[in-house]
Amino acid sequence: MPHTPLHDWNLIPTEAIALQKRLAGRVERADRLDPVRHLAGVDIGFEQGGEITRAAVVVLAWSPNDGNEFEVVEQVVHREPTRMPYVPGLLSFREVPAALGAFEKLEVKPELVMVDGQGIAHPRRIGVASHLGLWLDLPTIGVAKSRLCGRHGEPGPERGDWTPLVDGSDTEVIGAVLRSRVKVKPIFVSPGHRVSLPTAIEWVTSCLRRTKLPEPTRLADRLASRRG
Template sequence: MTESWPTSPEEARRLQERLRDQVVTEDRLGPVRAVAGADAHYAPVQGLTWAAAVIATFENLELEESVLACQRTAFPYVSGLLSFREAPTMLDALARLSRTPDLLLVDGQGIAHPRRLGLASHVGLLADIPTIGVAKTRLVGRYEEPGPARGAWSPLLHRREVVGAVLRTRPGTRPLFVSPGHRVGLSTAIDLVLRCTPRFRLSEPIRLADRLSREHAP
């Protein structure tokens, strides 16, 4: 898969512009019974990217399956082009799962991105899985701080467009930046992320994938 990926920032931005209109930002998903999480980390000394994908039950978030993939880190770090650095390995990990999940949560941006094609949208589009971006930090946009209670949120605005939600998943902690990835609308994304985040700040499928990928990318 990596042979067909852009090798320069200019090519990557042009591809984002071509793909952005293919992203679906309304609900096109069925019942959610199995939810996946995906995350990636780097081993810079070895020049490797490790990506983990997990599947948990949606009802009680119990881990059912986890897989790892590793590839050479082939694309430099450029703001707004993270998917070209992480998506090839993340897609490899997703392909190793024994089944396709009903929903995917990705540690990264969905459409809350300068060209509306962040990591979650790119991965969701290529894998054709309903996907939500759940990022720990903001990439673009402005917002009012949401209220302190769990479930409080405020819209994330960029160029006069609502591109996501700034969502408080736990009282007294920093909010997360939730945005549609592919085939999930914003209101549904907020509800699903909250249901996948019962105890900690991070959604449980992402937290599990984060822990697994970190074990191999110190």
Template sequence: MSSTPLHDWELAPAEAIALQRRLAGRVERVDRLDPVRHVAGVDIGFEQGGEITRAAVVVLAWPPAAEGDFVVVEQAVHREPTRMPYIPGLLSFREVPAALAAFDTLTIRPELVMVDGQGIAHPRRLGVASHLGLWLDRPTIGVAKSRLVGRHGEPGTERGDWAPLHDDGPGGEEVIGAVLRSRQGVKPVFVSPGHRLCLETSVGWVVACLGKTKLPEPTRLADRLASRRDQKRR
């Protein structure tokens, strides 16, 4: 899939919204993946007051050495001038270009990618995780720290418990994600299918990638690298 001319954010919204509507829904979803050898995590951070966009990708070997014990086999950082402001619902146009550039520098092509943000739990069912998956042509899962759209009940208190995230669609109410208790006694994370995967499989992978913290390892490590918290410690 090629790139899109949406750099002029003063004009981008209308085009972006039309593009998202066109791309969403025509994605086939399966409940299993081909053999997985690598799982990647992606996140975007900012430098210099937001002037610079910093994309980080961390590739982990699959399966882990032990439960929750993952080995980082490659990682990449790509910096570029920020091209759009943050607009709820249009996050992908701000973050995907930089993320793709970071992926271009990798020698490995992960079979699964976890993204910090929503998948189909988005107004037009095409959040940043879905969008990135289409351009990478890889299965993706959205793991967000807060809600963008949808209604939900409180999930159970045990790790792995989850409550469905609902929203109204053209054909009535639909399940667009899961509010997952990734760790006991902590605010849940919002998991939603990005590209190609169905909800149950997405939740299964996120749970399988949990370490000792709230966020799954792929996203947590990418988060640290994007925010320079991996070296910022003194």
């Protein structure tokens, strides 16, 4: 299983954290997105017991008219050797390199990207969605299936109900715990880069269909896990 040089394991964590602290200040939290014509979903999967990292990007054409329907216009898969083990709080160093590789193969450039993982709902306010957005210089939203940090109450039972995710001083809202489906564990939505929390919630909500995850992330998930 292992093919991650020990020196990577020892040196990267401390350097990675220092880098996150520097980059966190560059993550923009206010809206700064162009009209969205194409929306992308990103997720990472693994093959061969973790030796290979598989990044998947699905681009959808957004049509506000036809009842908010989408159309898949492009799908890309990029594989490369896994370079780092999973470490809570340092997920971006394990997944972003492969994600960037997938974006390089992309022909249609999206104006907004949804990433499987946290945005600023991270100890240093720079989760994988924020880190990727900063690198691509694109608006991103983090859509995670579970919590990394922060406190929250139980959101209401209806689809669309949500409660704030707060951390540190009870006044710092870092995300939203959103009920994306009735009777299903809520998802964690947080701004990635160049998107505010209200906008992030709006986009995720309008991309919900009959499943727990919004379409962009759900489709990328299936492609990354080579299902569907």
